[in-house]
Amino acid sequence: MLGSVAEAEDIVQDAWLRWQNTNRADVHEPAAFLATVTARLAINVAQSARVRRESYVGPWIPEPVDTSADPQLGAERAEALDLAVLFLLQKLNPVERAAYVLREAFDYPYKQIAEMLETSEANTRQLVSRARKHLSSERAAPVSSTAHRRLLEVFLAAAQTGDLSALEGVLTEGVVSYTDGDGVRGAARIPVVGREHVTKFVAAFAPRFWPETEVRWVEANGRPAVLVSAGGNASALLSVDASARGIERLLWVMNPAKLDPYVTSLQQ
Incomplete structure (x- = not known):
């Protein structure tokens, strides 16, 4: 709600x-x-x-929830929690x-x-x-968790290296990238729309964002997600919405007010 x-x-x-x-x-x-x-x-x-x-400064994304500790919760409320x-x-x-x-x-x-x-x-x-x-x-029909993770793996590898061709191959034509930072971490304040724009956007920030970061696979709201940390501190949680066509939405949670409680829940 x-x-x-x-x-x-x-x-x-x-x-x-x-x-x-x-x-x-x-x-x-x-x-x-x-x-x-x-x-x-x-x-x-x-x-x-x-x-x-x-x-609120920029897109507002709901808080991520760690569902890994209660698999039954994730299974019973899968779509509603997505x-x-x-x-x-x-x-x-x-x-x-x-x-x-x-x-x-x-x-x-x-x-x-x-x-x-x-x-x-x-x-x-x-x-x-x-x-x-x-x-x-x-929203198009979502893919299975296995396919979801595979698409996210391909995107992650391409994003880290700025591989334009690989990015274009995994993103849908109408893909939209949303970044929730509330203006605190220099996050994009407006959604980036379309395969060409999102590809260039992701490739452009790759040299500044990914070096010296650690990537951890986690579960957020019943789906595989990626937690990015730098210097021991979480900097972003990346989740995607994927269909048979590819990645439809990129959801970057960078607001510490949402990110920190999620990280704390992983440690409990």
Whole structure:
């Protein structure tokens, strides 16, 4: 819903406090009560977050989540947790997002979702349908994790050497590169669009970015990703969205506020 671990934790805490202060005799289904409270709190936070992000410097990418410690979580919520899906979900309004997540990630019945969102069942179906259409129009069917990693391996090798031909071979014609840095690390402040532009962009910064860096393969949001470090400090997490055509999106997380918690979670 939010793409922010801290905001999600705050909501869970708030929902728990409300549960503690509720007369249990008035609650017939505790699980439904907690889900409803959590969903409504998430919608409120998402609405206010939209305003705050207007002042964010550059593209805003959801926070990466280490799913390697809980493979079952990654398997059960695979698509809903996918970083590319979370990124695209941010383009939906908060109510559409809530309806989609409750249905697709948690398989709630439409009737129950309607009650949570205080709307009709028919409208809930429309909300989910619009969200699905948005995602399907914006995103081609993803490849398997094995193919995903292979494409990322080829891109990584080509990016490190500035191999234009190899880069062009792995990127789709309409590829877009997004860098989330919030202006703190000289990250690109606007998306780079198209195979030719992305290829030249990646090749141009190769001599400055890759030397003396260490690369570690990790899992982020259920997919293989690359953690780049320099001098013992993480500098970027690279994730891609890939289809049978090749890499559709490059997602570079460079904002320390998002990168550092992810690195910490890897060490736990």
